[in-house]
Amino acid sequence: MKKTAVTAPTPDQLQTVEIARSRLIEQGEVPSGVLRSEIEDSWLRSVNAGLNCDAPLDLENLSKDGIDDLRDKNRRLIEAAHPEIKQLVEYFRADGGLVMLTDESATILKIKGETRHLDSNTRYALAPGAHWGEELRGTNGPGTAVVNRSPLMIRGNEHFLDSIGYLSCCSAPISDPKGELLGVLDLTSPTDYQNLPPNLSLVQQAIRSIENRIFSGQFQQHIVLSVHSRPEYLRSSWQGLLALELDGHIQAANDQICQLLNRKREQLVGRNLEELFGVRAEVLLTDLHRKGRGQLRTRGGDFYCELLHFPNSLPTAYKAPLKSNRHKASPAPLHAPPLSELAGQDPRLQKGVRMGSRALSHELPVLIQGETGTGKEVMAKSLHLDSRRCRGAFVAVNCASIPEGLIESELFGYREGAFTGSRKGGMVGRLEQAQGGTLFLDEIGDMPLALQARLLRVLQERTISPLGGGDEIALDIAVICASHRDLKALVADGLFREDLYYRLNGVCLRIPAFRDRTDKEDFIRYFLQQLTPDGRQIDIDAEMMAQLLNYHWPGNIRQLETTLRVAIAFMEPDELKIDSSHISDDFLEELSGQAHAMGCFGQHQSGGTLKTSELLTIQQVLEQHEGNISATAAELGISRATLYRKLKQLDDA
Numbered sequence: 001m002k003k004t005a006v007t008a009p010t011p012d013q014l015q016t017v018e019i020a021r022s023r024l025i026e027q028g029e030v031p032s033g034v035l036r037s038e039i040e041d042s043w044l045r046s047v048n049a050g051l052n053c054d055a056p057l058d059l060e061n062l063s064k065d066g067i068d069d070l071r072d073k074n075r076r077l078i079e080a081a082h083p084e085i086k087q088l089v090e091y092f093r094a095d096g097g098l099v100m101l102t103d104e105s106a107t108i109l110k111i112k113g114e115t116r117h118l119d120s121n122t123r124y125a126l127a128p129g130a131h132w133g134e135e136l137r138g139t140n141g142p143g144t145a146v147v148n149r150s151p152l153m154i155r156g157n158e159h160f161l162d163s164i165g166y167l168s169c170c171s172a173p174i175s176d177p178k179g180e181l182l183g184v185l186d187l188t189s190p191t192d193y194q195n196l197p198p199n200l201s202l203v204q205q206a207i208r209s210i211e212n213r214i215f216s217g218q219f220q221q222h223i224v225l226s227v228h229s230r231p232e233y234l235r236s237s238w239q240g241l242l243a244l245e246l247d248g249h250i251q252a253a254n255d256q257i258c259q260l261l262n263r264k265r266e267q268l269v270g271r272n273l274e275e276l277f278g279v280r281a282e283v284l285l286t287d288l289h290r291k292g293r294g295q296l297r298t299r300g301g302d303f304y305c306e307l308l309h310f311p312n313s314l315p316t317a318y319k320a321p322l323k324s325n326r327h328k329a330s331p332a333p334l335h336a337p338p339l340s341e342l343a344g345q346d347p348r349l350q351k352g353v354r355m356g357s358r359a360l361s362h363e364l365p366v367l368i369q370g371e372t373g374t375g376k377e378v379m380a381k382s383l384h385l386d387s388r389r390c391r392g393a394f395v396a397v398n399c400a401s402i403p404e405g406l407i408e409s410e411l412f413g414y415r416e417g418a419f420t421g422s423r424k425g426g427m428v429g430r431l432e433q434a435q436g437g438t439l440f441l442d443e444i445g446d447m448p449l450a451l452q453a454r455l456l457r458v459l460q461e462r463t464i465s466p467l468g469g470g471d472e473i474a475l476d477i478a479v480i481c482a483s484h485r486d487l488k489a490l491v492a493d494g495l496f497r498e499d500l501y502y503r504l505n506g507v508c509l510r511i512p513a514f515r516d517r518t519d520k521e522d523f524i525r526y527f528l529q530q531l532t533p534d535g536r537q538i539d540i541d542a543e544m545m546a547q548l549l550n551y552h553w554p555g556n557i558r559q560l561e562t563t564l565r566v567a568i569a570f571m572e573p574d575e576l577k578i579d580s581s582h583i584s585d586d587f588l589e590e591l592s593g594q595a596h597a598m599g600c601f602g603q604h605q606s607g608g609t610l611k612t613s614e615l616l617t618i619q620q621v622l623e624q625h626e627g628n629i630s631a632t633a634a635e636l637g638i639s640r641a642t643l644y645r646k647l648k649q650l651d652d653a
């Protein structure tokens with residue numbers, strides 16, 4: 001998106017527009033060099049299109065069927081823009097703001113906000129299905145933004161038509177990941193010149209969030225990285241985005257990353273990560289899975305990056321064993337291994353899934369605890385598919401990733417007036433979406449305290465009343481929660497409500513860290529088979545297997561998955577055994593580094609490899625948290641006292 005410098009007009013400038021307008025009306029010509037250049041160009045185009053300033057507004061809008069077709073065609077855009085439109089409408093309601101979304105030809109798809117100040121002709125012309133192309137309505141926010149392909153504001157009588165001279169617009173184009181125009185977001189309000197520049201910034205920020213959402217949605221089958229030169233902007237609306245193939249080829253880049261790297265999109269797309277940043281994809285991915293954050297180096301400076309999305313890895317072979325009629329009534333097919341396969345041969349996991357399954361059948365909530373990447377969400381899905389609610393929806397909510405201000409409406413929904421079947425103007429919350437099925441609250445430890453009280457009430461009373469009032473709805477859902485943080489420790493620190501903890505904790509399942517599973521070798525072979533796309537029978541060389549079994553896997557199954565997928569990708573079609581040539585140098589170094597460390601520890605310790613690997617993990621997590629004891633203890637799921645005790649062992653070792 002091009003940058004635009006905008007300021008509020010001075011009284012002189014406003015008078016200049018008046019004079020230019022008189023010239024246009026009286027002499028039929030646009031004076032040169034008097035108006036802002038984008039307005040002058042647009043007025044000229046309007047005159048050349050044969051328009052007059054007093055042309056009528058009440059042109060024919062699209063029929064209802066036409067509007068439905070248009071909305072169908074633009075469904076992805078409408079859904080992606082929904083949260084920002086809602087926020088802007090709420091923010092500007094008191095100022096008489098109207099927020100509209102148009103398609104790429106400036107036809108209105110959606111318009112929300114205050115219309116009381118509009119005259120009836122304008123109200124008719126500002127409705128879904130009305131076309132605001134510049135050739136029809138002259139200079140106007142959406143129409144001119146479509147022509148200019150850049151954000152702009154149009155102040156009062158800079159509009160070409162006299163009849164809308166009492167309005168001002170802030171408009172900005174929305175583009176897809178290839179840079180193609182999708183539509184325009186526009187904020188129209190009664191003329192208030194002083195506030196226009198900040199309003200335009202808000203619209204531009206909303207556009208960035210919408211484009212990022214479209215980007216992530218479109219590249220579900222790819223690796224998506226969030227990139228920025230400053231870590232605090234990762235995962236924000238300012239983030240740069242790159243979509244990659246597993247081998248590091250860049251499939252798409254958003255506007256922000258082009259600006260950050262000072263490159264055109266075509267200089268990024270189609271090239272390999274290694275060419276641009278000197279790092280191979282598998283090395284970066286290993287790093288990202290291990291540390292959560294990586295670095296990309298360029299001559300112009302270093303950039304931080306985080307993994308936003310890794311493609312859903314469960315291949316078809318993995319999805320097959322589910323009973324055939326389970327998904328019939330599900331809103332979307334859900335894939336997860338059957339409980340027996342999920343538990344493998346590990347007795348603790350086997351007991352865990354038995355208890356979880358029993359708890360759900362007795363309508364008890366299930367709490368799943370385990371380090372990141374151990375498979376908490378997979379376990380929740382498998383439990384759901386094994387339960388009597390398997391035909392209902394499985395609705396997952398990540399409490400850590402929804403902004404605090406939105407989590408309440410996301411969970412409980414809201415309504416405009418009472419609900420009838422149509423949900424116009426309202427939103428069905430995630431709790432209600434899970435009706436008849438299972439609600440999975442991931443990272444429950446990150447839920448804000450105020451909302452914890454509301455959730456507790458819902459779980460006790462089994463009813464919800466969406467924001468905005470209306471009838472209560474009786475809930476028939478199973479609830480599974482998960483957290484990698486030790487909820488008991490959070491309760492002790494006053495960060496999690498004790499009553500909610502006991503309410504959620506019908507049964508607590510602890511998924512062991514991968515390093516602690518007793519069936520590691522079997523699982524690695526089983527998983528390898530599931531991940532091999534073409535059904536080849538791939539095996540692992542004995543030395544390599546020994547190293548994998550000794551490794552401490554801080555990223556657990558998620559990290560194992562990346563390692564295996566990368567290894568498979570680097571095998572020649574006729575190769576059938578994974579050895580060190582298929583593993584990145586970086587990871588090999590880490591594997592052998594650990595082997596060395598294990599050897600050293602082994603000489604001094606009688607506790608054996610489990611103990612050693614535990615200490616190594618502690619050391620690593622401690623480093624990640626820069627020595628912060630509380631954070632390390634929370635991540636490891638142990639108390640601070642236990643951590644101190646274990647650190648003493650580390651010193652003694």
Ligand SMILES: Nc1ncnc2c1ncn2[C@@H]1O[C@H](COP(=O)(O)OP(=O)(O)OP(=O)(O)O)[C@@H](O)[C@H]1O
Pocket residue numbers: 313314337341342370371372373374375376377378379442484527557558561
């Ligand atoms: N038993 C399993 N079989 C196959 N794949 C699994 C299994 N467990 C986990 N995975 C894979 O490992 C990855 C991480 O799993 P999942 O997201 O369920 O972990 P998590 O514990 O919920 O992680 P986080 O705490 O980071 O949210 C996923 O890609 C998932 O497909």
